Amino acid sequence: MKLTGAEILCETLTRLGVQHIFGYPGGAILPVYDALGKSKLHHILVRHEQGATHMADGYARASGGVGVAMATSGPGATNMVTGIATAMLDSSPLVCITGQVSSKLLGSDAFQEVDITGITMPITKYNVVVSRAEDIARTVREAFIIANSGRPGPVLVDITKDAQQASAEFDWDACGPQLPPKRVRNNHDQVEFDRAVELLNAAKRPVILAGRGVMLSRAMRTFEQFVRTSNIPVAMTLLGIGCFPATDPMNLGMMGMHGEAWVNTAIQEADLLIAVGMRFDDRVTGDLRTYARSARKIHIEVDRAEINKNVVVDAAIVGDAGETLALLLPHMQTRDHSAWLAHIKELKGDSAVRDIQSLPDSGHLYAAHVINDLWKVTNGGAIVVTDVGQHQMWEAQYYHHNEPHTLVTSGGLGTMGFALPAAIGTKFARPDREVWAVVGDGGFQMTMSELATIVQEKLNIKIAIINNGYLGMVRQWQEFFYDKRYVATPLIAPDFVALANAFGIRGERVTSRKEVVPTIKAARSSDQAVLIDFRVEQEDSVYPMVPAGAPLHEMIRRPNNPLVETASEP
Amino acid sequence: MQTIVAYVENKPGVLNRVASLTRRLAINIDSLTVGPTENEEIARMTICAHTDEKGAQRLEASLEKLVDVLLAENISGRSMLERDLALIKVAADQQNRPHLMELIKVFRGRVVDVAPESLIVEVSGTVDKIDGLLEVLRPFGVLEMARTGRIAMTRGNDLLRPPEARSGGKAETAPASS
Numbered sequence: 007m008k009l010t011g012a013e014i015l016c017e018t019l020t021r022l023g024v025q026h027i028f029g030y031p032g033g034a035i036l037p038v039y040d041a042l043g044k045s046k047l048h049h050i051l052v053r054h055e056q057g058a059t060h061m062a063d064g065y066a067r068a069s070g071g072v073g074v075a076m077a078t079s080g081p082g083a084t085n086m087v088t089g090i091a092t093a094m095l096d097s098s099p100l101v102c103i104t105g106q107v108s109s110k111l112l113g114s115d116a117f118q119e120v121d122i123t124g125i126t127m128p129i130t131k132y133n134v135v136v137s138r139a140e141d142i143a144r145t146v147r148e149a150f151i152i153a154n155s156g157r158p159g160p161v162l163v164d165i166t167k168d169a170q171q172a173s174a175e176f177d178w179d180a181c182g183p184q185l186p187p188k189r190v191r192n193n194h195d196q197v198e199f200d201r202a203v204e205l206l207n208a209a210k211r212p213v214i215l216a217g218r219g220v221m222l223s224r225a226m227r228t229f230e231q232f233v234r235t236s237n238i239p240v241a242m243t244l245l246g247i248g249c250f251p252a253t254d255p256m257n258l259g260m261m262g263m264h265g266e267a268w269v270n271t272a273i274q275e276a277d278l279l280i281a282v283g284m285r286f287d288d289r290v291t292g293d294l295r296t297y298a299r300s301a302r303k304i305h306i307e308v309d310r311a312e313i314n315k316n317v318v319v320d321a322a323i324v325g326d327a328g329e330t331l332a333l334l335l336p337h338m339q340t341r342d343h344s345a346w347l348a349h350i351k352e353l354k355g356d357s358a359v360r361d362i363q364s365l366p367d368s369g370h371l372y373a374a375h376v377i378n379d380l381w382k383v384t385n386g387g388a389i390v391v392t393d394v395g396q397h398q399m400w401e402a403q404y405y406h407h408n409e410p411h412t413l414v415t416s417g418g419l420g421t422m423g424f425a426l427p428a429a430i431g432t433k434f435a436r437p438d439r440e441v442w443a444v445v446g447d448g449g450f451q452m453t454m455s456e457l458a459t460i461v462q463e464k465l466n467i468k469i470a471i472i473n474n475g476y477l478g479m480v481r482q483w484q485e486f487f488y489d490k491r492y493v494a495t496p497l498i499a500p501d502f503v504a505l506a507n508a509f510g511i512r513g514e515r516v517t518s519r520k521e522v523v524p525t526i527k528a529a530r531s532s533d534q535a536v537l538i539d540f541r542v543e544q545e546d547s548v549y550p551m552v553p554a555g556a557p558l559h560e561m562i563r564r565p566n567n568p569l570v571e572t573a574s575e576p
Numbered sequence: 577m578q579t580i581v582a583y584v585e586n587k588p589g590v591l592n593r594v595a596s597l598t599r600r601l602a603i604n605i606d607s608l609t610v611g612p613t614e615n616e617e618i619a620r621m622t623i624c625a626h627t628d629e630k631g632a633q634r635l636e637a638s639l640e641k642l643v644d645v646l647l648a649e650n651i652s653g654r655s656m657l658e659r660d661l662a663l664i665k666v667a668a669d670q671q672n673r674p675h676l677m678e679l680i681k682v683f684r685g686r687v688v689d690v691a692p693e694s695l696i697v698e699v700s701g702t703v704d705k706i707d708g709l710l711e712v713l714r715p716f717g718v719l720e721m722a723r724t725g726r727i728a729m730t731r732g733n734d735l736l737r738p739p740e741a742r743s744g745g746k747a748e749t750a751p752a753s754s
Contacts, residue, residue, distance in 0.1 A: 123589075127596050132643045152643060186585050189640070189647040189739045311637035314630065 007177070011139030012041035012170040015103070018143045020045060021178060022150055024074050026434045028052055028061040032078025034118060035105030037170035050434070050463055053455035055082050057427035059089020060453070063098050064431030067414045068389060070224065072099045072154050073431060079105045080118030083164070084125065088421060091129040093160040095418025096245060097222060099153040100160035101146070102130075108168040109137040123164050131159030137166045139174035143181035151183055157309040158222060193310070193324040202304045202321035203337040209278035209302075211346045212238045215261065215290075218245035218417075219283015219308060221410045225328025226250070229282070232331045235338045239347060241269045243284045244402055245417040252406035253386075258350065262290040263552045264399040267561055268353035270552065274559040275349075276301045283307065283327040286316040287418065288554075296557035306330045362549075362564065363404075371519050373397055373472045373542045378404040379522045380442065380470065383530070388440040389414065391432050393425035393449030395479040397472035399548040401444050423452030426469070430456060433465050440468070440530070447473040447499045457509040460535050468529050469537040471502055474544045482547045486562060506537035515539045577606060578625050578632035578652045579728050583738035585644040586612060586619040593642050594621065603627045603635055607660075607725030618646065618738045622727045646738050655731045661700040661724040663688075664710065667717035668695045676716060683709040694719055 009017065015038055019027070028050045031039045042049050052058040055077040062073030077086055083104040093100045107116040112135075123133045132152045136145050142165060149161040206212070214236075220229050226249055233240055233256050240250050241261040250257050258269045270292075273279065279301045284290070291297045294316060303319040305312075306327055313322040323330050362374045377400050380388070386406055391414040392398040398415055407413050414432050416424040429443035450471050460467055481495040506513030516525050516538060529536035550561035584590045591610060598605055604626040613620050625635060632650045639648035668676050668690075676695070680687060685699035699709055703726065710718065730736055 124592075127593060128600050157641075186644055186646055187739045188643075188645075191640075309637075309641070311634060311641055313637070315634060 007175070008173050009176045010037065010041065010171060010173050011142050011165065012037040013044075014139060014142045014174065014176050015146065015165065015170070016041045016045040016047060017176065018146045019047060019074065022147065024072075026050060026065065027074045027076050028058040028065070028431065029076030030055050030058060030078070030082060032080075032082045032105065032118070034079035034107055034167045035076065035082070035103075035170070037167065038076070038103070038105065038165070049076075050430070050459065052427070053458050054453065055085035056089050056423065057430075057453055057456045057459065059086045059100065059102065060092065060421075060424050060427035061431035061434075062100050062102070063089060063093045064391060064414050064428030065435045066093070066098050066100060066431075067096075067428070068411050068432040069435035070221075070411060071435075072101055072150055074101050074103070076103045077105070078118065079107055079122070080120045082118075083122040084120055087125065087129065090126055090160045090162065092416050092419045092421040092424060094129045094131070096416065097158050097218065098160065099158035101149045101153050102160060102162045103146075104162065104164045105170070106135065106164045106166045109166045110168070112137075112166070123162065126162050129160070130162050133162035133164065135164045135166070137169050139169050139172040142169060142174075143176065143178070144184060147181070148183040148185055151185065191310075191324075195323075198321045198323055199333070202323055203334065205278055205302050205304055205321060206236060206280065206334070207337075207339045207341070209238075209341075210343075211276045212236070212278040212280060212343070213258070213272055213276045214238050214240045215243070215273075215279055215281040215284055216240050216246040216249050217243045217282065217284025218249075219327045220246060220249035223283065223308070223327040223329070225326075225331060226410055228328045228331045228335070232335060232338070235335060235340055237340055237343050238280065239272070239343075239350060241265070241273060243287070243290055243417070244415060246284060247402060247413045248407040248410040251408040253408055260402050262287075262558075263292070263554070264403070264548050264550070266354075266403065267357045267550045267563065268350055270550075270558045270561060271353050272350045273298050273301075274557075278302050278304070280304045281306065281319075282331070285309075285312045288316070291316065292552045292556055292558035296559075298558075367519060369518070371517060371522070371540065371542050372546055373474070373540070374400050374404050374546075375519055376470065376472065376516075376522055376540045376542065377401050377444065380444075380526055381405040383523055383526045384440060384442070388412070388442045389432055389436060391415070391425050391429040391441065391443045393443075393445040394420045394422045395446045395449060395477070396474075396482065396546075396548050397444055397446045397478070399479075400472075403548075422446075422449040425449060426453050427456045427459075429467050429469075430459055430463070430465060433467050441466075443467060443469045445469065445471055446478060447471055447475065447502075448477040448497055450502075451499060454505070457506065457511060457537075461510050465535060466533055467535050469535070471537065471539050472542055473499065473502065473539050474542050474546070475499070476544060479548070481545070482551075485545070485547065486551070487553065502537060502539040511535045511537050513537045513539065515541065517541045578627055578629070578635075578650060579656070579658070579726070580623040580625065580632060580636055580639070580648055580650050580652075581728060581736055582621040582623065582639055582648040583613070583646040584610075584619050584621055585646070586617050587644070590619070590644045593644060594623070594639065597638055597642065598623075598625065598635065601631070601635060601638065603631055609725045609727050611727070613738065615738065620738075622725070624726050647736075649736060651728060651730050651736070654734060656728050657731065658702055658726050658728045659700055660703050660706050660726050661698070662706045662710075663722045664697045664699065664713060664718060665694050665720040666697060666713050667693060667719055669693060672716060676713075679712050680709070683712075685709060
């Protein structure tokens with residue numbers, strides 16, 4: 007069967023099971039769009055290519071599959087860069103398809119020509135230029151395998167316009183992937199494995215550190231078995247949230263810079279850390295010299311390059327999280343850790359008193375209250391997509407996720423503007439689920455043009471803007487470390503309710519605590535998108551906080567006499 | 577100094593990926609040589625890097641993550657041969673030429689070109705040997721020099737072969753639908 011390169015691309019994507027493509031057309035990708043129109047693929051027209059990549063990323067994170075984004079050459083492709091880097095840092099499987107000028111023009115600085123494979127080399131798992139129609143199917147099939155195998159990541163396929171236009175023979179069986187013949191390493195090092203077993207069975211104060219790798223390996227059940235059998239409490243990274251039920255007594259909560267005090271203290275006092283599918287990011291460890299000094303460390307990780315990168319470990323098992331835990335399980339002795347668990351519980355008691363939820367109602371609206379109420383009203387059953395900043399940390403602290411893939415958030419790159427487009431991708435991946443975008447007033451203004459995409463696609467997404475009139479997390483750093491010199495952090499915002507209305511979306515405003523629950527309930531009863539502008543305390547901070555580079559146990563705690571500032575009236 | 581041998585796909589852009597990776601890891605390359613192997617689809621690289629053992633481990637593991645790198649192995653500390661080849665153009669006149677020739681002979685170099693006022697020496701061997709020759713030639717006036725950088729090979733039964741057979745990799749994974 008002879009098809010054009012553009013038709014081959016659409017046919018290949020269809021056969022790979024792709025249903026949704028998030029993209030934006032332009033000159034160098036027009037042949038593909040023409041073919042898209044004749045295919046059954048659902049193309050979602052975004053308002054900015056960064057949005058397309060975040061949508062594909064959200065789609066991938068919520069579905070566990072591969073997200074697909076598309077753009078034209080030049081500025082279309084460069085607009086994808088932030089979204090690609092976001093996916094790279096969080097190991098999210100993405101296939102980005104960009105148009106490129108015709109092969110005879112390559113290198114001539116033609117209109118809208120940019121070396122996008124050169125630009126994205128360090129932020130993709132792999133990228134490639136395709137300049138012949140007959141190479142398209144094979145390359146795209148390879149891209150999907152690379153994106154979603156081992157440690158997942160983004161792959162960019164740059165297709166020249168002449169390759170899209172030319173005709174070639176299309177035979178699915180003859181265009182199979184031809185990946186380079188890589189060495190298959192035998193990663194199972196029996197010495198390391200035995201040492202890990204020995205350490206596990208001898209530990210008195212062990213803590214499991216769980217990351218996103220547990221979910222990427224779809225190892226939730228094996229992981230839970232491991233926790234039950236070993237009787238070891240679990241601390242999670244931001245991206246690990248959801249891999250183990252938050253309400254389970256063995257779950258301590260999130261660790262790191264804004265982890266709860268008892269979690270960080272437990273890690274610092276532990277005699278054994280078992281890291282599973284996490285990479286000892288600096289936001290998790292704080293100062294490395296003082297990090298968990300009395301603990302031996304076991305690292306279970308699929309990416310060999312992560313072993314001993316930040317933290318030198320006593321036993322490293324390179325491999326898939328689920329497979330490795332399953333291998334360890336038969337060797338595990340169930341130990342009584344009741345003294346250790348009781349000690350952690352004691353640490354917790356002290357923190358609970360300081361918790362903002364326990365403070366008397368001062369009439370002020372705190373972001374933490376909004377998020378905690380959202381959790382209660384939704385019975386913890388929503389998929390929450392956050393932006394980056396204070397609200398993101400409050401979400402991690404106060405929305406308790408019991409299921410995997412229900413928190414979608416940019417961790418490694420910390421990309422503001424992620425939430426709204428990622429929520430759109432999430433909704434396409436999980437149309438059956440309630441999706442909330444929780445976003446700050448700063449991040450929302452970065453990508454709010456995607457409200458139009460929500461309307462165009464008639465999506466039922468609820469948007470909670472945690473509006474404090476500041477770039478809150480930066481303001482918090484200025485408060486703590488720059489003597490309250492609030493440079494470039496006070497932020498003017500448009501009237502978000504009127505803005506939503508202008509897009510054809512219902513908007514609500516909440517300024518007091520008593521309005522929170524009824525407004526959330528009313529929004530939930532609508533089958534359309536609703537935006538709620540929560541006017542919260544302007545100068546509240548996220549506690550506890552481990553200053554960047556400080557020892558993990560040296561946390562700034564919530565002061566006893568919190569805020570007097572009130573939220574500005576609308 | 578750490579020595580890493582890598583087998584890579586012999587196609588455009590691979591050297592760029594390897595160089596880009598070392599830059600990102602802030603590892604300074606002392607020399608990097610690439611050449612074809614007996615299989616024309618596969619090239620062999622010898623990378624000599626200014627880093628410690630930990631850095632070399634990281635580089636090795638990160639290199640192997642690149643799709644086009646088939647195998648990367650840190651062979652520092654193993655029993656191996658290292659060779660560097662140099663062409664050195666030295667100023668030489670009628671008077672000092674015999675003396676020069678003597679010195680070159682001691683270092684097992686070969687004179688491959690003679691001109692009225694200069695000659696070209698070809699010398700191969702370890703870096704130390706070439707540096708040694710260079711040291712004694714310098715007083716005569718080294719006009720130009722080209723060096724290949726090191727190539728390395730482990731001795732005897734310690735074989736480092738590229739993996740064989742192309743495969744389709746894992747079964748293709750379609751995106752999970754809801």
